[in-house]
Amino acid sequence: MQQNQSANENAGFTEKSAASATNAQQVKQEIQRDVNEGQGAMTSREAGAMRD
Structure with a gap:
C-alpha cells in the first residue's frame, strides 16, 4: 500500500x-x-431486436 501511495504522489495524481x-x-x-x-x-x- 505504501508503494502505491508514493507512486501516485510522484505521478501527481490522486483519486480526490x-x-x-x-x-x-x-x-x-x-x-x-x-x-x-x-x-x-x-x-x-x-x-436482440435485430436478430432474425
Missing part, C-alpha cells in the same frame, strides 16, 4: 483530484445529448 475535476451534471448532459443524437453503444435490447 480526479473526482473533483469531473462535473457530474455536465457528464450527464453530454451523455443525454449523445443518446438524443443516436451516438453510443448499442444496447442488448437493440441488438
Whole structure:
C-alpha cells in the first residue's frame, strides 16, 4: 500500500483530484445529448431486436 501511495504522489495524481475535476451534471448532459443524437453503444435490447 505504501508503494502505491508514493507512486501516485510522484505521478501527481490522486483519486480526490480526479473526482473533483469531473462535473457530474455536465457528464450527464453530454451523455443525454449523445443518446438524443443516436451516438453510443448499442444496447442488448437493440441488438436482440435485430436478430432474425
